[in-house]
Amino acid sequence: MTATRKEFEARLRQIGAERYHDRHPFHHLLHGGQCTPDQVRAWVINRYYYQSRIPMKDAAFLSRVEDPDLRRAWRSRIEDHDGTDRNEGGIRRWLRLAQAVGLDPDYVASAQGVLPATRFAVDAYVRFVQEKPLLEAVAASLTELFAPKIHAQRIEGLLAHYDFADDSSLSYFRNRLSEAPKDVAFGLKWVLDHADTAEKQDAAAAALIFKTDVLWAQLDALHAAYVDPARIPPGGWLPGEGLLARGAA
Template sequence: MNNGYSKKEFEMKLREMEYMYHLYHPFQQKMNSGNFTKRQMQGWVANRFYYQYTIPTKDLAIISNNPPIEHRRLWIQRVKTHIKPNGALDAWLDLGVAVGLSKDDLLSFKYVLPGVKFAIDAYLNYTKRSGWEESVASSLSEMFAIKLHKLRLDTWPLLYPWIDENALLYFKKRLNDTPKDNIHALDIVLNHFNTYELQKEVFKILKFKLDVLWTMLDYMYLAYELNKEPYFNIKNSNTKYLIE
């Protein structure tokens, strides 16, 4: 009987899934190369904010599914990190203002594309319905995030000098918080999913999360790169998602 991968092997195979991370999406790569227009940057920030706004709700859903108290105490720190004054959500609002949006624009979700919202809501609903260990496994996409945060901090001041460097505080915060979050989540997954059948499920769960992140950029690419926003071919449509 195959008792599953060792913890070291299991972690290695999870990390090998980085090739599906949205860092490699064409729309993300256009941003990383410095070729985003201001409108594209605004569109990305506005749509991504809906994801950021949903994260504390996702984390509360995990806690509501009754993990042991020691894990609840650690996991609640993620919520506090996001919603506290001058926390991650406030930092993202500041980024929105820096790229030319208002906080009201962001908080109204007026520019959030339906496909982006659908993908994010699917992820949130997954965490509400699943066991807390499975939901924790879905958070492992954060293993790949540090590289992207560092890249933005290193390159945006040169590539997008019109964005105030002080507005990049969100990415700086995540450089500090993400490693701690990753250690906790990975420890849970490596210890709980300790048979081959359970580990196979984790690969599926992580792929689902990577699909969510990739699909978000698919819809942004369609709208902001190909100029095919929802209902773009409907004459006199009053439904507008593109930022003027």
């Protein structure tokens, strides 16, 4: 039976409550100041791969959209990440974080050292958006419903525990506190408007679960490679690689 709009929104929010990656042990370590400098660097390197593919994912989405109103609303997401003449964009802000933790931004931008599981998870998300119905592609983006909470926790935790943390290095997260609610307000309304049968609601919920799996899998890979059992797979970043020359930060 088709759920009411209110019931379906509650179902989507419950997915986040149970499955969003703010519950992952790696984030508890990171936000609690328990990560070593190299564990923080590994997180920055691997998360960059995800950040860099978001505008590619959104461009693939736009290429399939025939409705100009939807295209117009969605394209700001690319500008938020890639930047404009007046907005440096999230990717540049993330590379500033990379520099703050002692990494060479060019090394990070090259995507060298990204864990194989990170590549598989992120690339799977891009393919999902390229291939699935638009409703499922939009629904997968609704992890943004839960993002402001984790960004606020991250800002507080990093400022409290790490010397590199300041307004400049954490500007990516501060900007997302205002960007994500704008995006999710549109995306949530669009999903609620278009998931008008039980089958579509099930598909949209499954898409959101898939996206939470993508985010969780990336942290599983980080935890296994750099925390426990600390077994770095072939191709993964090795501590000491890609660092800034001394005094260049």
